[in-house]
Amino acid sequence: MNAYKDNQCVIISGESGAGKTEAAKRIMQYIANVSGGSNSSIQEIKDMVLATNPLLESFGNAKTLRNNNSSRFGKYLEIQFNRQGEPVGANINNYLLEKSRVVGQITNERNFHIFYQFAKAASENHRQIFGVQQPQSYVYTSRSKCYDVQGIDDHAEFKDTLNAMKVIGLQQAEQDNIFRMLSAILWIGNVSFVEDDSGNAAVADQSVIDFVAYLLEVDAAHVNKALTMRILETSRGGRRGSTYDVPLNPAQATAVRDALAKAIYFNLFDWIVERVNVSLKARGTIDYSIGILDIYGFEIFERNSFEQLCINYVNEKLQQIFIQLTLKAEQEEYEREQIKWTPIKYFDNKVVCDLIEEKRPAGVFATLNDACATAHADPAAADQTFVQRLNALSSNPNFQPRQGQFVIKHYAGDVSYAVEGMTDKNKDQLLKDLLNLLGNSSNNFVHVLFPNQVNQDDRRRPPTAGDKIKASANDLVATLMKCQPSYIRTIKPNENKSPTEYNVPNVMHQIKYLGLQENVRIRRAGFASRQTFEKFVERFFLLSPKLSYAGEYTWTGDYQSGARNILKDTNIPAEEFQMGVTKVFIKTPETLFALETMRDRYWHNMAIRIQRAWRNYLRYRTECAVRIQRFWRRLNGGKEFIQLRDQGHKVLGGRMERRRFSLIGSRRFMGDYLGIGNKGGPGEVIANSVGISSNEEVPFSCRAEVLVSKLGRSSKPEARQLILTKRNIYLVKQVLVNRQVQIQAEHTIPVGAIKFISASQLKDDWFSIGVGSPQAPDPLVNCVFKTEFFTHLSNVLRGSLNLKIGPTIDYNKKPGKLAQVKVVKDPAVPRDDLYKSGTVHTGPGEPPNSVSRPTPKGKQVAAKPITKGKLLRPGGPGGGPSKLASRPAQPRQTQPVAASQSRPVPQPVAALSNGIGHARNESSSSTRAPPPPPPPAPPAAPPQLKEPTYKALYDFAGQSAGELSIRKDEIILVTQKEGNGWWLASRLDKSASGWAPSAYLEEVVNRPAPPPAPPAPPARPAAANGGLRAKPTPPAPPAKRPAGRKPAPGAAARDSGYSGSGASSLEPGARDSSGSISGGAAGLAEALRARQAAMHGRKADEDDW
DSSP states (O other): OTTTOOOEEEEEEEBTTSSHHHHHHHHHHHHHHHSOOOSHHHHHHHHHHHHHHHHHHHHHEEOOSSOTTEEOSEEEEEEEEOTTSOEEEEEEEEEOOOGGGGTOOOTTOOSBHHHHHHHHHOOHHHHHHHOOOOGGGOHHHHTTSOOOOTTOOHHHHHHHHHHHHHHHTOOHHHHHHHHHHHHHHHHHHTOOEEEOTTSOEEESOHHHHHHHHHHHTSOHHHHHHHHHEEEEEEEETTEEEEEEEEEOOHHHHHHHHHHHHHHHHHHHHHHHHHHHHHHTOOSSOOOEEEEEEEOOOBOOOSSBOHHHHHHHHHHHHHHHHHHIIIIIHHHHHHHHTTOOOOOOOOOOTHHHHHHHHOTTTTOHHHHHHHHHHHSOSOHHHHHHHHHHHHGGGTTSTTEEEETTEEEEEETTEEEEEEOTTHHHHHHOOOOHHHHHHHHTOSOHHHHHHSOSOOOTTOOSOOOOHHHHHHHHHHHHHHHHHTSEEEEEEEOOOOSSOOSSOOOHHHHHHHHHHTTHHHHHHHHHHSOSEEEEHHHHHHHHGGGOTTTEETTEEOOOSOHHHHHHHHHHHTTOOGGGEEEOSSEEEEOOHHHHHHHHHHHHHHHHHHHHHHHHHHHHHHHHHHHHHHHHHHHHHHHHTTHHHHHHHHHHHHHHTTOSOBOGGGGSTTOOOOOBTTOTTSSSHHHHHHHHHHTOOTTSOOOEEEEEEEEEOOTTSOOEEEEEEEEEOSSEEEEEEEEEETTEEEEEEEEEEEGGGOOEEEEESSSOOEEEEEOOOSSSOOOEEEOTTHHHHHHHHHHHTTTOOOEEEESEEEEEEETTEEEEEEEEEOTTOOSSOEEETTEEEEOOOBOTTOOOOOOOOOOOOOOOOOOGGGTTOSOOTTSOOOHHHHSOOOOOOOOOOOTTOOOOOOOOHHHHHHSOOOOOOOOTTOOOOOOOOOOOOOOOOOOOOSSOEEEESSOBOOSSTTBOOBOTTOEEEEEEEOTTSEEEEEETTSSOEEEEEGGGEEEOOOOOOOOOOOOOOOOOOOOOTTOSSOOOOOOOOOSOOOTTOOOOOSOOSSOOSOOTTSOOTTSTTOOOTTOOSTTHHHHHHHHHHHHHHHHHTOOTTTTOO
16 A cells, blocks of 8 residues: 555455454554554554454354354455555444344354343343343343353453443443343343234233333333234225234244344444444545455355355355456456466356346346235245246256255355245335334434334335345445455365364365466466556666666656666566556566565665765764864863963962973963862772762862871871862872771861961972961972962962972971971982982972973874765766866975986885875985986876786686676776685776686786886797697686675666665675675576476476365
C-alpha cells in the first residue's frame, strides 16, 4: 500500500477449521504493529481494531464438528489509512450470520460462544435482574448436550469480551441492554407448548411467558397471543377484507417462537457491528485502505441444507475471484500485452456460480423463490413444488436431481443438499404479529433493534434469504475487485483437529480443488509481477543515473524508455523481464526483491552521504573555531594572567632582586596550580581533607617548604602545600598514621590575622608569615612562586598587605620571641637557595627594577587549507573538477644569483623528483660563500599517482563482467589487494575497472630521474628470435574471485547516488560502507540464470503433487 499507493485486500480462504480466523488475527496484529503513528488517537484506533476480534468471535463463532472456533458469519474488515500510512479508522461489513444455530444444533456442536460465556460467568447483579442460570437450564444451549470445549475457557473469554466492549466504547447501559436481549432469547427457548382439547397450541408454563414479557417489557397476554395465534386477513378485489384470529398447532407455535428468537439475535448482531463501526469511524482524511476478508469455509456435512448452500455459494464466488484475477485475467493480460506465452488450461467455476444465482435461465435461488411464492401457505407443499421445478436444471452438467435432494458439483467436491425445510428458511420473514408485539415494547433498545414500523397495508413480498445473500456476495465481490488482492490459502492437515497429524490425501485434495496446481504452473511459467511503465518508473527511477540525480526525478522522456533504462542500468538479465504494450513484466520474485533491495540501498547510501557531509561540516566548523581561538589567544590569550604578573612588579615596588625565569615573556600568574578549586582529581581530595568548601574561591595554591625546628638539631625544610583562599592560608602536610597516609592542615591562618609578610632584598624564595600568635610560631616558607603569592594575597586583603622587604627575614621563631634569618648573596650557589644555620645562601639575581619581557611570538607557519574528511574533494553535479583542484600551484621564488658564478654543480635529488627547488635558509653567522648557480632545470617529471601502478606481464581476457581485460605491458592502477590472488584494478583514465589476477602484474617503481649520464657506448645487436630464452607462459589465474565485489562500471557523467557494487561513482574503486547489493548486478544475473536452469531441469517431476 505504501509502496504502490493502491488499496489492498487480503482474501483468506480454505476449509472450515483450516485457520482462516487465526490468519486474519495475525494480519491485524501485524498491521497494528508496523503501521505508523504514535499519538493517542491512532493508538486508540489500533486498540479498537484488535478488540473487534474477541467481541465478534463471541457473538459470531461457535463450536462445530470440524472446528472449535468456527466463524458462523462473514466479516470484511477495512482498515483506513491516511497518506502517511497511519490508521485513522476502520469499517466492518458482516455477511450471512447463521442465525438458525440460535435455536438448534446437531449433537456435539454448540450455540454461539456468548450464550455459554454469559450463562457461566455472568455477574451476580445480572443473574438477579435477568434470571441467568447455567447452560443446562436452557433448551437452546442444552439440546446438543455439549456445554464445554477442550481448550476454551468460557470464564476467561467472557472477561475478554467485556474488556473488548470497554475498549470499543460500549457504555454500561449498552452492555446491560445486550445482556437483557441474550437473556430474553434464552428464556424464549424455554417456552414450550402442549396441545389442548381442540388440537391447538397452549403454553405449558405461563411463568416463562411472564418472565419473557418482563425482559422484553411487553404485556404477557400479548406475548401469549403472538406465539399461539396468527392474524389472518382476507381481501376482496384488492381491498382489505375481514380479519381472523387463527390458532396455531404446537409445531407452528414452536416455529413462531424460534423465529422470534432468531430475529432478535440477528438484529442484535447487526447492531453490535454498526456500533463498532461508529467507534471506528475515521478521524481524518482517508487515502488508502487494507481489507481483510474472514469468512466461513466450504462445508460438506452428512445432511446439508439451506445454510450450507449459501455458505458454499459465497465460497464459489470467492473462488471465481481467485480464478478471474490469477488464472483467467493473467493469461488474457499476457495476450493483450503481446507477451510470449503458452496458454495453460484450468477449470472456470463461473458455470457453477451461474447455476446457483442466475435468473434466466432460472438458477437454484430463482427456482427456490418461485416455489416460495406459489406455495407459501404449506411449507411441505412449497418444498414439493421446489423439487418439481428443479427438474428444469437437470440438463446442466454440474447439477443432479435426486429423490428429495439435489447435487451440485462445486469446485471443492460434490455436495448433496436436502430439500426439506429449504423454502421455509428461504422466506426469512417475521410475522406481522411478532413485529407488532415488539413494536409495543416500552424498552427503547428493542425499538433500536426493530426500528421500522409495521406497514399493515403492504402486500409486497419481502426479499428472501437467497436474495439477500446473493446481493451481499455481489457487493463483496465488487468491493474486492476495487483493491489489489493478496491471497492466503489455508490448508487443513487432518480432520481430527490435531496439531501433529498430516493427512497427505486430504492435503492433496485441497491443493487440487483450490486451484493451486494451475496457479503454480502459471506463476512458474509466467511473471511474478507486472506494473505499468509509469508506476515502474515512479517506483524505481532512483536506480538509473539517467532518470534521477540525488533523489530527484530528472527524466524527460517517455515512461517505456525510462523503464528500459532502469532495467539496463541495474543489469537485469533479458530473460528475467519482458516489455509489454503498457506494462513491464518481471519473471521471478527474486528479481523484484533485488530491485527493491537496490532501492532501499540507494536511500541507505544517500543517508550515509548526508551523514558524511554533516560530519565533514562539523569537523570543518570545529577546525575553523580552533583556528579562530588560536589566533585570538595569540592576540589576547591570558591577558588577565599577564595583568596579575604586571601587578606583581608593583607589589614588590622595585625593592627585591628577581629571578631570571620570573621575568621571561611566557610567564603567567595562573594561581591555583594544585587544582584545589577543581571538581575531581587530587586537588579535591586535599580540599575535602582540610575542610575547604566547594563554593570557596581558591586564588592560589602550589607546593612549598616550611622550616621545621628539630630538638637538639638544626632546623630543616620539609615539604608542604601552600593554599590561599579568600578567608585562610593553609599549610598542608601529609603524615603516616597506622601505615596510612593522611592529609592534615598543619597551619590554618585567617587572612585577617596576618600582620606582615617579611622577605629579603635578594632573589631567594623564602618569606615569613607574621601572625604573632601567642600559641604558635610564625611559619617560614620557601615557595618558588613567591611574587605570585604576594600578589594574590594583596588582592585578597584589598591592597592592605604589609610587605617588609629588607636584608633579613623577620619572624617569631617561638611565640613572642622575634628572630631573624640572614640572606646572603653567594655566587657559588648555582640556582636553588641553600639554608644553613639561620642563613639563606642565594645567587645573584636580576636588578630590582626589572620587568617582564614581552610575550614571544610564535613561529610563523603557512596556513593550511581545511580539507579534512574530503569536504573539498573535486567533482560536482557536472562531473568537472572543483575550483580548489583547478587552481594552479604557485612555485616558490628563488633568489637570483650572480651571472659570473657559472661553475656547474650536481642537481639535488629532491629537485629532480618534483621539479621544484628548495633553497636552504642561510644562518646569519655563516661565512660560506654563496653556491654557484645551478644548471637549467630538467623537464618536470609527471606527478606521482596516489595508487600504485602495475605493469601487465601477460595478456588476460576477462571471463565475466566483473573481470578487467588487460594487455601485456599495459600500465594499470591497483586500488585493492585481496589474499586470494585477485586484485581490484582500473585503467589509468578510470574508463574501466575490475578484478585482475595478481600473478599477471608487476609493480612499477617510480624512481627519481638520475643525473645526466655520459654518452652511452654503442648498443649491442639484439638477440635473434631463436635465442636461448623462450617466452615464458603466463600462470593460470586463481579459480575464485572475491564474491560480491564487482567494481562499478565506468564513471558516469552524473552521480545518482546508486551503484551496483555499493561504491560511489565519484570514487572509482572505492568501497562503500554499505557493501554490495545481493552480490552486485552481475552476481544477480548469474544467480537468476542458475535458478532458471535448475527450474527447467525438473521436467520429470513437474506434475507430481
